[in-house]
Amino acid sequence: MASVPTGLLINGEWRAAASGKTFDVEDPATGKVLLSIADAGAEDGAAALDAAAAAQESWAKVPPRERGEILRRAFDLVTERAEDFALLMTLEMGKPLAEARGEVTYGAEFLRWFSEEAVRAFGRYSVSPDGKSRLLVTKKPVGPCLLITPWNFPLAMATRKIAPAVAAGCTMVLKSANLTPLTSQLFAAVMMEAGLPAGVLNVIPTSTAGATTGPLIKDSRLRKLSFTGSTEVGRRLLSDASETVLRTSMELGGNAPFVVFEDADLDAAVAGAMLAKLRNMGEACTAANRFIVHESVAAEFAQKFAAKMREMTTARGTEPESKVGPLIDAKSRDKVHELVSDAVASGATAVVGGGPVEGPGYFYQPTILSGVTEGTRILSEEIFGPVAPITTFSSEDDAVRLANNTEYGLVAYVFTKDLNRGIRMGEKLETGMLGLNAGVISNAAAPFGGVKQSGLGREGGLEGIEEYLYTQYIGIADPYAG
Ligand SMILES: NC(=O)c1ccc[n+]([C@@H]2O[C@H](COP(=O)([O-])OP(=O)(O)OC[C@H]3O[C@@H](n4cnc5c(N)ncnc54)[C@H](O)[C@@H]3O)[C@@H](O)[C@H]2O)c1
Numbered sequence: 001m002a003s004v005p006t007g008l009l010i011n012g013e014w015r016a017a018a019s020g021k022t023f024d025v026e027d028p029a030t031g032k033v034l035l036s037i038a039d040a041g042a043e044d045g046a047a048a049l050d051a052a053a054a055a056q057e058s059w060a061k062v063p064p065r066e067r068g069e070i071l072r073r074a075f076d077l078v079t080e081r082a083e084d085f086a087l088l089m090t091l092e093m094g095k096p097l098a099e100a101r102g103e104v105t106y107g108a109e110f111l112r113w114f115s116e117e118a119v120r121a122f123g124r125y126s127v128s129p130d131g132k133s134r135l136l137v138t139k140k141p142v143g144p145c146l147l148i149t150p151w152n153f154p155l156a157m158a159t160r161k162i163a164p165a166v167a168a169g170c171t172m173v174l175k176s177a178n179l180t181p182l183t184s185q186l187f188a189a190v191m192m193e194a195g196l197p198a199g200v201l202n203v204i205p206t207s208t209a210g211a212t213t214g215p216l217i218k219d220s221r222l223r224k225l226s227f228t229g230s231t232e233v234g235r236r237l238l239s240d241a242s243e244t245v246l247r248t249s250m251e252l253g254g255n256a257p258f259v260v261f262e263d264a265d266l267d268a269a270v271a272g273a274m275l276a277k278l279r280n281m282g283e284a285c286t287a288a289n290r291f292i293v294h295e296s297v298a299a300e301f302a303q304k305f306a307a308k309m310r311e312m313t314t315a316r317g318t319e320p321e322s323k324v325g326p327l328i329d330a331k332s333r334d335k336v337h338e339l340v341s342d343a344v345a346s347g348a349t350a351v352v353g354g355g356p357v358e359g360p361g362y363f364y365q366p367t368i369l370s371g372v373t374e375g376t377r378i379l380s381e382e383i384f385g386p387v388a389p390i391t392t393f394s395s396e397d398d399a400v401r402l403a404n405n406t407e408y409g410l411v412a413y414v415f416t417k418d419l420n421r422g423i424r425m426g427e428k429l430e431t432g433m434l435g436l437n438a439g440v441i442s443n444a445a446a447p448f449g450g451v452k453q454s455g456l457g458r459e460g461g462l463e464g465i466e467e468y469l470y471t472q473y474i475g476i477a478d479p480y481a482g
Pocket residue numbers: 148149150151152153157175176177178209210211213214228229230231233234236237250251252253254284285286382410449450454455
């Protein structure tokens with residue numbers, strides 16, 4: 001296992017927090033402390049922004065190809081050390097090793113994708129409609145960015161922001177999640193090894209997020225905030241960002257509907273449901289949160305889905321048999337159980353599972369609830385656990401109404417053999433993404449993001465780099481005028 005830096009990364013150096021404080025990172029499978037790392041405070045946050053602001057001008061001048069090559073080297077290094085990254089993620093976050101390996105592949109792909117995009121931030125030159133002037137449109141790096149990441153995908157959520165920022169020529173301060181900061185520490189070390197100049201990426205893990213990043217958001221040298229996390233915190237940060245009219249990208253919560261029509265291939269729908277529900281133990285913004293199944297196939301779907309859920313072994317992610325790891329902490333596990341208990345009290349039935357697993361760690365049984373009725377809390381809140389509530393519908397209009405009945409709009413899943421119906425659903429569903437007969441659609445080459453209260457902006461795809469660029473227009477006088 002590679003050694004993980006335990007300091008703050010500021011201007012290319014690993015250092016202790018100004019206060020000398022550290023905080024503990026726990027293994028959610030055992031509750032034991034894995035490592036203590038430097039705990040940044042406001043003074044460290046200011047030093048990190050000083051470094052990012054000082055490096056911005058020279059970094060923006062580095063040729064795009066060179067920036068791309070740094071990212072490509074980082075891709076190679078992460079790929080070479082895939083096992084180190086996977087084990088670290090399993091230890092600090094809990095996901096089974098096989099899934100952690102999948103996240104390394106997914107997370108590294110943002111480095112490769114944006115290494116290729118770095119050289120394609122094109123502008124345009126055109127003749128004005130009246131022919132009397134010329135219009136030159138260019139793309140420029142937006143400037144120093146604050147990147148705030150969640151705990152659930154410790155590598156991919158960081159690379160999805162850092163890679164496009166590097167490609168665009170922005171400097172940055174990364175505030176990693178306090179529950180899973182270790183992967184970001186190792187990744188930052190890799191970025192330095194790949195040749196990223198000092199000051200371009202600064203990393204400030206902290207146990208006091210608001211106090212440490214609040215002053216940065218109000219600092220006029222900061223030009224961009226990219227946040228991934230809950231809608232609740234996102235709303236607060238948007239309000240703070242309004243003070244300096246800070247440019248923002250917000251990747252927030254989800255409440256994905258998983259719609260199964262009567263003509264769907266039920267085995268394929270169950271396979272999709274297993275992915276959409278159990279990937280990352282259900283701790284994903286993209287997790288299917290509501291199974292909306294046609295009344296004529298609901299019983300058969302529930303029975304097939306339950307048979308698969310029963311095969312899932314709950315164990316520490318490092319154990320070879322583990323298919324479902326622990327939830328991130330006791331608070332999350334208690335919240336999941338509260339939602340399940342509320343649904344059961346409101347008339348739902350636990351077809352399988354229904355409670356926490358006894359013993360150390362924060363494990364929860366893979367659970368299916370049938371007969372969940374509209375208005376039940378579990379259908380409106382993010383579950384963030386391995387629990388699948390099933391509700392039924394009788395017509396396409398009914399399915400659309402139920403699916404759209406949420407403040408969120410990140411992703412939806414639709415299973416049908418009728419392509420026209422699939423396309424119609426895409427047009428009618430209020431989401432940024434749709435999985436058509438697919439249970440996972442995350443891809444570095446695709447624009448990831450939501451509508452409604454699931455956020456603003458897109459990460460990945462051709463769109464991802466745009467979040468870190470601004471457009472400048474230069475009006476040129478008629479070159480034929482005397
Ligand atoms: N849409 C997406 O792409 C996406 C991806 C992953 C996770 N998420 C969402 O993230 C949530 C789970 O992650 P979480 O529990 O880490 O979310 P969270 O909102 O609690 O925290 C996210 C990050 O914000 C920091 N934070 C919390 N309060 C802050 C404050 N006042 N100022 C500055 N930073 C603050 C946290 O320390 C963490 O780094 C879920 O809602 C999930 O849907 C969304």
